[in-house]
Ligand code: SR1
């Protein structure tokens with residue numbers, strides 16, 4: 001089959017032929033392993049080697065054909081992997097091929113890695129993961145910003161990553177839907193009164209609108225755009241950041257906010273399950289992530305620059321507010337945090353309520369100036385049980 005003449009959705013059978021040029025062995029078998037909301041992902045294996053084939057569908061997988069999307073996100077992901085790999089070598093998955101017509105990436109198989117989220121849910125410690133992701137965040141944030149990248153180069157790069165269809169999805173799911181009676185919202189009966197109250201919370205709606213405006217207009221850096229703990233995979237000191245289809249030029253604080261929010265939800269889940277020892281691990285992850293981000297920022301940019309302290313202050317303030325929105329939408333919106341959803345009642349309902357309160361405190365509790373303040377607000381009064 002000629003795989004360059006047009007788009008064909010792959011299945012476990014046809015992907016064998018598609019992937020054969022990259023494996024050169026026989027027999028091959030394939031399994032669809034995608035558990036994300038957007039694409040199909042196949043692992044294709046021979047006796048000695050394997051690859052991942054990730055294909056964009058012309059619609060949002062989690063919503064079905066009723067939510068059409070172009071397949072352009074595959075091109076965005078391929079390009080973003082290239083740019084971020086130059087800035088953070090070894091952190092992104094190695095791209096073996098990109099087939100534009102098929103909207104399919106052929107990627108190295110990280111079969112021995114686990115997602116950070118799954119390891120968090122299992123209570124398994126991954127060494128070095130937070131440090132690696134913190135350094136990655138700093139490298140891509142600073143490296144694609146006007147702080148480090150020469151203007152002319154940046155203007156060209158900027159044109160390749162405009163506000164995309166997936167930015168519209170984020171705009172809707174994080175900044176709008178949770179504060180309206182949107183059909184896409186999903187919440188447990190126990191959480192319904194809190195979820196509905198968000199729709200009438202004028203202060204919160206105003207804060208969400210302000211941050212939505214920041215998300216849409218502040219094209220400060222080529223960010224990952226969906227840096228939750230399911231977008232990180234790790235094994236024995238080798239950490240990778242995956243799923244770059246949401247990449248766009250957005251605000252500095254967005255990626256750190258999303259990441260810290262997902263860690264905070266994990267922390268709440270462990271606390272409500274009574275797993276206090278693992279709470280300390282998650283506290284450590286969050287602190288290590290932020291420390292690595294700051295350390296690498298200092299290394300890449302001149303801390304003697306008079307503007308440096310003010311820059312950092314705005315950075316953490318924004319991260320805190322984006323974190324608040326991410327916490328709330330992972331409880332009442334379309335895409336939930338499995339960390340909390342997998343709890344039994346009543347722990348699940350308590351964690352959900354605390355997640356919403358933490359998000360609200362981050363958005364409305366006054367400007368956050370330090371990481372400790374951010375984390376304390378996110379995980380609540382019982383940060384040190
Ligand atoms: C409909 S897509 C839902 C979510 O999945 C992605 O990973 C993003 O987080 C998005 O908001």
Ligand code: MG
Pocket residue numbers: 036037226230231243
């Ligand atoms: Mg994803």
